[in-house]
Amino acid sequence: MPLKGPLTAFGLSIALAAFLVDRLSKWWLIEIYGIAERGIVTVLPFFDLVMAWNRGISYGLFQADTAVGVALLASFAIVVTAALTLWLARINHRLMALSIGLIIGGAIGNIYDRIVFGAVADFFSLHAYGYYWYIFNIADIWIAFGVILMIYDSFFPVAEETEAGQSGKK
Numbered sequence: 688m689p690l691k692g693p694l695t696a697f698g699l700s701i702a703l704a705a706f707l708v709d710r711l712s713k714w715w716l717i718e719i720y721g722i723a724e725r726g727i728v729t730v731l732p733f734f735d736l737v738m739a740w741n742r743g744i745s746y747g748l749f750q751a752d753t754a755v756g757v758a759l760l761a762s763f764a765i766v767v768t769a770a771l772t773l774w775l776a777r778i779n780h781r782l783m784a785l786s787i788g789l790i791i792g793g794a795i796g797n798i799y800d801r802i803v804f805g806a807v808a809d810f811f812s813l814h815a816y817g818y819y820w821y822i823f824n825i826a827d828i829w830i831a832f833g834v835i836l837m838i839y840d841s842f843f844p845v846a847e848e849t850e851a852g853q854s855g856k857k
Contacts, residue, residue, distance in 0.1 A: 786834070
């Protein structure tokens with residue numbers, strides 16, 4: 688199967704931009720702002736910045752405290768990202784290419800952290816009335832937004848151009 692579809696470059700450009708924004712935010716928060724030395728920084732009554740190294744996946748599930756565990760989680764994420772890239776090569780409309788690109792970019796951001804640091808750097812903490820949501824990063828936001836766009840696309844499909852130039856439903 689060819690890796691170049693009509694929107695592959697678009698989707699991969701989105702992935703690259705998402706990855707770079709994630710890396711820049713993590714670099715700035717860790718190296719420039721020094722979030723690790725600051726403890727909890729209250730930004731809004733419901734939003735804090737705090738340094739957390741997530742050795743698992745979403746919500747801290749499947750903690751990987753050994754090199755083997757880190758390698759397994761990174762390998763799984765790489766396989767999923769490769770599958771998404773193959774899927775991207777078959778996409779024919781921008782909304783789905785955008786959503787897959789965001790997911791790929793976010794995944795690569797977290798894969799980078801896991802390989803380089805052995806854990807994913809998380810900073811953003813939302814809370815209200817004593818309930819705390821999990822701590823997350825910009826890569827997680829990209830992934831979540833990409834999934835939301837996929838769900839939207841599945842409920843409200845857009846017309847796409849066919850090879851003959853006629854508009855049709857997916």
